[in-house]
Amino acid sequence: MIDPRAYEAMSQPLTGIRDPYFLSIMAEIQTGLRDVLGTQNSKTFLIPGSGTGAMEAAVSNFVREGSKFAVFTAGHFADRIAVIGQRQRGAQLVRCSKEWGEVFSEEEAFAFMEREKPDVVAFVQGETSTGAYQSGRAITAAARKFGALVIADCVTTLGAMPVELDSVGIDIAFSCAQKGLSCPAGLSPISISPRAWEWLEKRQDEPATWYLDLRLLAKYFEEPHVYHHTPSPPLYYAMHQGLAVIEEEGLRKRWERHRVVGQKLAAELSKLGFEPLVKEADHRLWHLTVVVPPSHVNEAKLRDRLLQKYGIEIGAGLGKLASKILRIGTMGPLSTEEQAGFLLDAIAASI
Numbered sequence: 176m177i178d179p180r181a182y183e184a185m186s187q188p189l190t191g192i193r194d195p196y197f198l199s200i201m202a203e204i205q206t207g208l209r210d211v212l213g214t215q216n217s218k219t220f221l222i223p224g225s226g227t228g229a230m231e232a233a234v235s236n237f238v239r240e241g242s243k244f245a246v247f248t249a250g251h252f253a254d255r256i257a258v259i260g261q262r263q264r265g266a267q268l269v270r271c272s273k274e275w276g277e278v279f280s281e282e283e284a285f286a287f288m289e290r291e292k293p294d295v296v297a298f299v300q301g302e303t304s305t306g307a308y309q310s311g312r313a314i315t316a317a318a319r320k321f322g323a324l325v326i327a328d329c330v331t332t333l334g335a336m337p338v339e340l341d342s343v344g345i346d347i348a349f350s351c352a353q354k355g356l357s358c359p360a361g362l363s364p365i366s367i368s369p370r371a372w373e374w375l376e377k378r379q380d381e382p383a384t385w386y387l388d389l390r391l392l393a394k395y396f397e398e399p400h401v402y403h404h405t406p407s408p409p410l411y412y413a414m415h416q417g418l419a420v421i422e423e424e425g426l427r428k429r430w431e432r433h434r435v436v437g438q439k440l441a442a443e444l445s446k447l448g449f450e451p452l453v454k455e456a457d458h459r460l461w462h463l464t465v466v467v468p469p470s471h472v473n474e475a476k477l478r479d480r481l482l483q484k485y486g487i488e489i490g491a492g493l494g495k496l497a498s499k500i501l502r503i504g505t506m507g508p509l510s511t512e513e514q515a516g517f518l519l520d521a522i523a524a525s526i
Contacts, residue, residue, distance in 0.1 A: 207418030226351030240265030306465030357507030
């Protein structure tokens with residue numbers, strides 16, 4: 176759900192892309208993103224596109240000809256990272272795969288990397304297709320031993336759960352606007368560590384993409400703001416206010432609110448016969464509850480009833496989990512006990 180203040184902000188008058196006011200908004204957004212990401216990275220800015228655009232930017236800039244690219248896959252979006260990796264000409268893709276909904280241990284990550292010795296490693300911190308949460312500490316610890324750069328998909332976690340980029344040891348993190356940040360889609364944060372940026376600056380060949388070339392993009396976000404693309408001021412206004420809302424609430428208080436509501440929702444759904452896809456509670460996203468419905472419940476009909484009668488839209492399964500699960504988001508303004516209670520009452524009346 177989009178925060179009301181983000182909606183309202185988009186009605187402000189438009190400015191030029193080099194207007195001092197717009198550039199000040201841009202700088203404040205970068206500062207706010209560093210706080211929410213948990214990083215001091217100076218190279219923290221916005222990709223003009225969806226979360227998948229940021230995903231492609233991360234992979235295409237750091238996976239080059241001759242690279243060995245390792246992806247930890249246990250869901251739809253990890254598979255998408257792997258597909259993008261396959262398209263990097265001359266690169267070698269290797270996978271460490273588990274059943275959808277599972278996470279990786281440090282022992283598994285170490286054994287895989289000891290065998291493959293990759294140059295770049297990617298994982299999904301919050302797998303939207305399964306509701307699984309992998310902080311990344313197990314993977315980054317192994318990657319450091321073998322000198323690999325680490326890319327993290329933080330599309331679902333940013334703004335609602337800990338990302339903690341610096342303390343986890345993530346080199347390249349990307350996200351989106353429309354989930355934990357409660358902003359409209361269209362701008363996607365990316366942050367690059369000094370180590371990774373040094374690697375990128377030394378890269379001799381150019382990435383196949385021009386629009387998503389991070390070295391070119393970064394120049395627009397720092398003096399003298401070299402023109403790269405024409406940004407959409409309303410989207411910047413919205414993100415500026417979305418980050419202001421997070422700052423005013425307090426990041427850790429926001430995390431706790433999502434945790435409390437998410438755990439209550441999961442517990443009450445279990446009483447109604449819904450089973451969590453992710454078995455270990457510590458490995459579940461707080462704000463995206465993924466459940467398997469009881470055998471007598473048709474998930475498509477339930478979703479339709481909820482939409483038609485209560486105006487509640489919940490997500491269906493993706494890929495191999497299509498028609499098998501429900502994906503229930505309680506993000507931003509929706510993450511309250513009142514909203515969760517309304518949802519639970521509607522589900523109870525519809526099954």
